[in-house]
Amino acid sequence: MVHTDVTPLVKDEGASSERPARSPVFTRARLLSLMPIVAMVGLAAALTVANPRFIEPRSLVALVDSAAPLAMLAAGATVVVMCGGIDLSIATLASLTSVLLALWVPTLGIGAVPAVVGVAAVAGFIQGTIHVVFRIPSFIVTLGGMTVFSAAALVISGASTIPLVDTGATDWAFTRIGGQVPSSIVITLLAITLISLVMRLTPAGRWVSAIGYSEPAARLAGLPVAAVKLTAFTLSGACAGMAGVLLVARTFSGAPALADSLLLPAVAAIVVGGTAITGGHGGVWRTVAGALIVTMLRVGLSVVGVDSAYESILYGTIIIIAVALTMDRSKVSTVK
Amino acid sequence: MSEAQIDPRIVLEVRDLSKRYPGVVALDRVSLHVKRHEVIGLAGENGAGKSTLLKALVGLVQPDSGSIEVRGTPVHVQNVADAARHGIGMVFQEQSLVPNISAAENILLGCEGRAVRAGIFRTRTLRRLAQAQLDKIGCTVDPGARTETLTFAERQMVEIAKVLGIEERTSVEPIILLDEPTSVLEPEEVEILFGQIQRLREHASVIFVSHRLDEVMRVSDRVYVLRGGQVAGEVDPSRAVPSQLHELMIGTADTGNHYHEDLQARTPPHRPRIVVDSLSGDGFHDVSIDVRQGEIVAIAGVHGSGREDLCRALFGAGQIISGEVTLDGSSLSLTSPRSAVAAGIGYVPAERKVEGMVPVLSVAQNMTLARTELVCRGPLLDHRREAQLVDAWIERLNIRTPSRNTGLGRLSGGNQQKVVLARWLLGDGLKVLLLDHPTRGLDVGAKSEVYLLMRNLANSGVAILLLADSLEEAIAMSDRVFVMNDGEVVSCVPSPPGAKPEPIEIVREMV
Numbered sequence: 128m129v130h131t132d133v134t135p136l137v138k139d140e141g142a143s144s145e146r147p148a149r150s151p152v153f154t155r156a157r158l159l160s161l162m163p164i165v166a167m168v169g170l171a172a173a174l175t176v177a178n179p180r181f182i183e184p185r186s187l188v189a190l191v192d193s194a195a196p197l198a199m200l201a202a203g204a205t206v207v208v209m210c211g212g213i214d215l216s217i218a219t220l221a222s223l224t225s226v227l228l229a230l231w232v233p234t235l236g237i238g239a240v241p242a243v244v245g246v247a248a249v250a251g252f253i254q255g256t257i258h259v260v261f262r263i264p265s266f267i268v269t270l271g272g273m274t275v276f277s278a279a280a281l282v283i284s285g286a287s288t289i290p291l292v293d294t295g296a297t298d299w300a301f302t303r304i305g306g307q308v309p310s311s312i313v314i315t316l317l318a319i320t321l322i323s324l325v326m327r328l329t330p331a332g333r334w335v336s337a338i339g340y341s342e343p344a345a346r347l348a349g350l351p352v353a354a355v356k357l358t359a360f361t362l363s364g365a366c367a368g369m370a371g372v373l374l375v376a377r378t379f380s381g382a383p384a385l386a387d388s389l390l391l392p393a394v395a396a397i398v399v400g401g402t403a404i405t406g407g408h409g410g411v412w413r414t415v416a417g418a419l420i421v422t423m424l425r426v427g428l429s430v431v432g433v434d435s436a437y438e439s440i441l442y443g444t445i446i447i448i449a450v451a452l453t454m455d456r457s458k459v460s461t462v463k
Numbered sequence: 464m465s466e467a468q469i470d471p472r473i474v475l476e477v478r479d480l481s482k483r484y485p486g487v488v489a490l491d492r493v494s495l496h497v498k499r500h501e502v503i504g505l506a507g508e509n510g511a512g513k514s515t516l517l518k519a520l521v522g523l524v525q526p527d528s529g530s531i532e533v534r535g536t537p538v539h540v541q542n543v544a545d546a547a548r549h550g551i552g553m554v555f556q557e558q559s560l561v562p563n564i565s566a567a568e569n570i571l572l573g574c575e576g577r578a579v580r581a582g583i584f585r586t587r588t589l590r591r592l593a594q595a596q597l598d599k600i601g602c603t604v605d606p607g608a609r610t611e612t613l614t615f616a617e618r619q620m621v622e623i624a625k626v627l628g629i630e631e632r633t634s635v636e637p638i639i640l641l642d643e644p645t646s647v648l649e650p651e652e653v654e655i656l657f658g659q660i661q662r663l664r665e666h667a668s669v670i671f672v673s674h675r676l677d678e679v680m681r682v683s684d685r686v687y688v689l690r691g692g693q694v695a696g697e698v699d700p701s702r703a704v705p706s707q708l709h710e711l712m713i714g715t716a717d718t719g720n721h722y723h724e725d726l727q728a729r730t731p732p733h734r735p736r737i738v739v740d741s742l743s744g745d746g747f748h749d750v751s752i753d754v755r756q757g758e759i760v761a762i763a764g765v766h767g768s769g770r771e772d773l774c775r776a777l778f779g780a781g782q783i784i785s786g787e788v789t790l791d792g793s794s795l796s797l798t799s800p801r802s803a804v805a806a807g808i809g810y811v812p813a814e815r816k817v818e819g820m821v822p823v824l825s826v827a828q829n830m831t832l833a834r835t836e837l838v839c840r841g842p843l844l845d846h847r848r849e850a851q852l853v854d855a856w857i858e859r860l861n862i863r864t865p866s867r868n869t870g871l872g873r874l875s876g877g878n879q880q881k882v883v884l885a886r887w888l889l890g891d892g893l894k895v896l897l898l899d900h901p902t903r904g905l906d907v908g909a910k911s912e913v914y915l916l917m918r919n920l921a922n923s924g925v926a927i928l929l930l931a932d933s934l935e936e937a938i939a940m941s942d943r944v945f946v947m948n949d950g951e952v953v954s955c956v957p958s959p960p961g962a963k964p965e966p967i968e969i970v971r972e973m974v
Contacts, residue, residue, distance in 0.1 A: 328843045330835035333828050336821070343818045347780060348833040348886065349804030407823060 162453040163401045163416040170423050170445075177431035188309065190426055191419070195311040196373040198418035200386065201393040202319050203251075203366030205414045206326075206359045208397055211339040211406030212265035214360065216254060216272035217367040218390035220247055222383055223280040224371030228297070229289035229381030237296045244368040250276065251364020255357040265360075273390075280383035288382040291375060300376035311373050318369060322362070322411045335359065339406030395446050396421045401453040420449055472498045473535075474668050475520075475551075475638055480529035482515055482692075484875065489515040490526065491692040497638065497668050502660060504683030504700070505672040507712055508907065511689040513672045517640045520670075521546040521553045534635070544573075550633045552626035553640040560610050560618055560625075567593035567606035570625045574632060596624040599666070600659045615766075616652035619644060623659060630666065638668045645673055649765070657682055676705050676712075688712055691906065721911050722939035726918040727960040731942060732757040736926035737808075737895045739777070742786030746772030747950040750786070754895065754926035759917060761929045761937035761958075763969050764947035770930055771813070773947070774897050777928070778810040779803040790894060804833055807894035809887030811901050813930075815876070819883045822872025826864050827853040829871045830882050834889045856885045860916065877909025884916060895926045902932050914940060934966045946972040 175182045200221055204214040224243045231239035250272070258268045291297065302310045326332035334355050337345040346352050370389075375381050400417030402409025424445055428438045475497040482490040490512045497503050505513045518524040520531065522540035530537055533549045540546045543553070560569045570593040571578055578589035593606040602620040604613060613621065629637040641660075645653050660682055663669055673679050679686055680700040688695045688711040696711045732755040742750045747769035754760045762770040775781035777788065779797040788795045790806055797803055800810070812818040820829050830853050831838050838849035853867045860881045864874050871879055880901065887893050898917070902910040917940060921927055931937035937944055944956045946969055954972045956964050 330839065330844060333824065333832070333835070337824060337828075337832060340821045340823050341817065344821050345832075347778070347800050347810060347812055347818050349801045350832065351801055407821075 160401070163399065163413055163420070166399070166449050166452050167416050167420050167423070170420060170427070170449075174423065174427040174431055181427065181430055186430070188307075190422060191312055192309040193426060194418045194422035195309070195315040196370045196377075196386075197389060197392055197396060197422060198415050199315045199318060199366055199373060200370035200389055201366075201396045201414045201418055202315075202322060202411050203359075203363035204393060205397050205400075205402055205409060205411050206322065206335060207265065207363045208402055208404060209335050209339045209406060209409045210356050210359050211342060212258065212356065212359070213394075213404075214251070214254075214265065214269045214363045215390060215394075216250075216269040216276055217363060217370075217393060218386045218388070219273045219277040219280065220250055220364060220367040221371035221374065221386035221389070223247075223250075223276045223283075224368040225375045225381035225385045226280045226284040226289060226383055227381070228372060228375050229291050230283065232296045233292050236293070239296060240372055244365055244372065247368025247371065248361050248365035251367070252357060252361040254364070255360025258360065259353045259356050277383070277387065284381065284383045286383060288380050290380045294379055297372065297376035300373055311376070314369075314373065316415075318366065319411050319415060326410070331355070331358075336407050339403075339408070341407075392421050392425070393418075399446060399449045399453055403454070417453075421446070470498070471535075474499050474533065474636070476532040476535075477516075477520075478530045478532070480516070480519060480526045480531070482519060482524060482526045488692045489524075490519065490529075492529065493689070493692070493694055495687050495694060495697075497670060499636065499668060500664050500666075501685070502664055502669045502671055502683050504679035504686035505670060505689060506676060506679045506686055506708060507689035507695075511712070512692040513689055514642060515692075516689070517553060517642050517670070517672060520551055520640060533638075547629050548633060550629055550635040551638045551640065552629045553642065554619065554622045554626055554644060555642055560622060562609075562611035564610060565606065566597075566604055566608050566610055566613065566621045569610050569621060570596050570606070570628060572625070574628060593624070596627050597621075599627050599630075600624060600662050602659070614652075616648055616655060619648070619656065620659065623663070627663075627667070636666055636668070638670070639663060640670045640672070642672050644671070645675065645678055653678070676708050680705060680708070721907070721914065722936070723911075723915050723918045724939060724960055726915075726922065727759075727942070728757060728922065729960060731755075731959065736791060737777075737928075738789045739773075740787045740789070742773070742776070742788065743784045744772065744776045744786075745782040745784075747776070747947070750947075750950075750952050752945050752952060752955075754928055756924050756926060757921050758943070759921050759927040759929055759941045761931050761941035761944045762947055763931070763934060763937050763944050763973055765973055767949075768947040768973070769950035770947045771899060772950075774810070774899050774928065774930055777803070777895075778808060778897055780810070807892045808897065809833075809893055809895070810897045811880070811883055811887075811899060813900040813903060815880060815883060815903070816872075820871050820879060823870055825868045826857070826862070826871050826874070826882055827867040830856060830867075830885050831889065833886050834892075837890050852889060856888065860885055861912065875909070877905045877912065880905060880909070880913060881916075884913070888920075893920075893925055895928070896920060897928050899930045900932050901929070902936065934969060938963050938966065938969070944969060948973060 180186060200217050204217050207214045224247050227246060228239055228243045231242060235242055254268050254272045257263060258265045300311055300314060304310050304313060326335065334350050337348070337350060338352055338355055342352065371386060374385055378385065396417035397414050398404055398417070399420050400413030402413050424442050428441055429435065433441060473496050477496070478494050479492045480490050481492055493512065493516060505516070507513050515524055519526045520540065522542040522545050531540065532538065533551070538549050540549065546552070561572065567589050571589060578585055578592055590606045597604060597606060600620065600623055602624060604617050604620055610618060610621065623639070626639055627637065644656060648656060660669060660671065671679065671682055683700055686698040686700055686708065688698060688708055690712060698708055698711070734756045735753050736756045738753040740751055750773055752760070764770045772781055776783050777797065779799045779802050783797060788797060795806055816822060827849055831849055838845055838852060840848070850867065857864065857867060862878050862881045864878060871882055887896060902913050905913065917927055929937065929940060931940065938958055941958050944958050945952050946954045946956065956969055958964055
């Protein structure tokens with residue numbers, strides 16, 4: 128089982144200063160941080176035992192392909208969660224984006240894609256501004272945003288599905304590169320690599336962590352707390368918009384509730400990946416693992432023939448177990 | 464000790480209690496006993512182990528070894544509720560009352576008993592039960608008053624009354640622990656509290672903790688002096704003199720050059736660095752002070768004097784309503800900590816663990832947090848440059864850490880504080896350093912190192928504004944002491960080397 132306590136470092140002070148810093152390959156800390164991968168592999172193994180066809184390349188590719196929009200949706204929100212906030216508006220914002228895309232493609236062509244992603248980014252920026260300037264909890268701001276975007280999508284679409292007249296504008300997002308690799312996977316991985324590189328190679332990552340762990344300390348160290356949070360919300364909006372684009376590409380239409388059901392799976396993906404819901408600790412690659420676990424559960428359970436009536440019970444239970452396994456409690460002071 | 468063991472009047476016996484934290488021995492084989500209706504004083508410097516000992520007695524800290532016996536029975540105290548079952552209650556240094564409910568509700572919080580029927584408060588019973596507790600100490604607070612409307616001293620009475628409730632629940636006479644109850648009280652309030660303690664001893668035993676020697680001597684039957692986690696001595700206050708206790712507290716060995724006064728500049732600095740002109744804000748008004756290049760200026764004042772508010776405002780973290788701050792002749796706009804940092808101002812907050820550092824991040828990340836641009840090449844982090852810079856400061860400040868990648872929360876308090884200080888020393892931009900209780904909770908050795916660092920910084924031209932932990936520290940470290948009272952600066956006392964003012968001169972202005 129996972130240990131939750133941290134043994135305090137008690138040692139002879141004189142000796143400790145001379146000891147070189149060594150990092151053994153398998154420390155408990157490292158093992159803990161790899162738990163999402165372990166859980167993912169374990170789950171895949173279990174599904175394979177239940178149905179050997181699960182491990183065939185064709186079904187694995189299909190699985191990853193269907194996880195791509197979810198991972199894209201959750202990637203930006205992961206950064207918000209790492210800052211200590213939450214973005215509940217991502218799913219309805221993706222739905223709104225899908226409607227706008229279907230409406231704008233006839234006039235703007237492929238230019239509609241950057242346009243709608245831009246609109247989604249602005250929507251995230253506005254929510255971030257309200258959160259930072261008026262000091263309203265992000266939970267409330269984005270809960271309001273969630274409803275507003277959902278209603279806007281209904282009004283704009285006339286509460287109906289809008290077919291995509293020219294699929295040429297989004298074909299690139301729903302094709303198979305070399306006839307093998309779904310492009311949505313590549314697009315999602317590119318976006319996540321980009322976010323991850325910025326977080327790792329620039330000070331942005333530690334600023335986000337510092338703000339998430341202890342906003343007062345970050346503020347008193349002179350960090351640009353407001354700017355970092357605004358950027359996080361903007362990124363979250365943009366990622367939601369991109370997820371909307373991926374969904375339009377595979378359904379050939381925009382619909383006012385297209386992505387609405389993805390909110391809880393996205394939050395689950397973030398948390399199952401091991402990002403602390405209280406902020407500070409986490410990362411976008413963890414969310415990729417989380418999205419795969421969540422998708423495996425949703426798709427996999429029916430593949431192996433679990434009765435649909437029991438599927439949700441099993442899904443809920445396994446999510447809780449997965450979080451219990453993947454959460455690194457040494458990085459979280461209180462579990463809320 | 465053999466006599467003590469068979470003495471039936473002993474209600475609490477602590478034997479060889481030890482507790483270690485990373486790099487610090489908080490309690491080192493502490494043994495003491497408390498008799499029935501006795502008031503025991505615990506004296507010692509910050510970090511001597513007083514608070515840890517009390518926390519161990521109420522189960523907030525689990526000792527590594529040693530035993531606690533209550534009325535002859537060995538006990539393992541798991542938590543505060545558990546301690547209450549053994550008749551031990553604690554009045555905390557930081558008050559633990561809920562502000563937005565009545566005093567009566569607070570007194571009976573968690574043990575409402577007959578005051579609640581079918582989940583609903585019976586207001587009259589509630590008041591009567593609470594009044595009974597308040598009467599025990601002759602407290603005149605209205606049990607129906609909302610807790611947040613009471614003064615600090617009144618809230619403390621309420622808290623004592625709350626702890627006394629243990630008496631009914633356990634049907635034994637309680638042992639009451641008072642952790643630094645006087646630290647934020649006005650002199651007349653202290654008198655009231657001492658009156659309460661005398662009443663309290665008629666049906667309880669009391670352990671009274673303070674770092675003010677005169678108080679401990681006055682109120683206690685016996686005094687244990689702690690130093691560096693050990694019992695340095697047991698004193699009968701009726702026969703001892705304060706200087707004896709003081710010697711025990713400080714230890715005779717290293718009183719010599721604790722404050723490094725030899726490094727204080729002989730010729731007073733004269734070039735102004737930061738000038739505060741009729742500054743008003745939340746908690747202070749019309750404050751005019753200045754700190755010169757290479758000068759250490761202390762601000763003395765009691766809790767609520769506004770000195771903390773002023774300090775935060777100067778870092779852009781508090782509200783400024785009117786007035787002007789100039790740094791090296793040019794006017795400053797202090798709208799956020801970020802603007803203050805950009806101007807060359809550093810701030811070490813009193814709440815180190817909450818505001819001063821991010822415990823989970825590494826030593827290196829904490830140290831470079833405010834000045835990440837120094838360890839970047841273009842927009843990208845340069846880990847080699849960071850490693851060189853951080854390692855150089857680890858060596859220079861003698862920071863004891865397994866490596867620069869260790870989580871800062873795992874170091875001892877003194878080493879944490881050195882990392883927090885180093886944060887402002889990176890680069891050459893530091894002009895003003897605001898220190899809010901920089902030695903709080905540090906052991907004697909670590910304090911001395913922080914003092915030395917302050918002296919060296921001052922001598923290199925940095926202007927230091929110090930809110931000291933004690934008046935002694937303020938006088939010893941500073942070139943001048945400003946006294947604040949009720950949000951205003953009331954006087955300025957020079958404190959040159961070799962001609963330090965007497966504390967009494969400053970205390971007179973403070974209250």
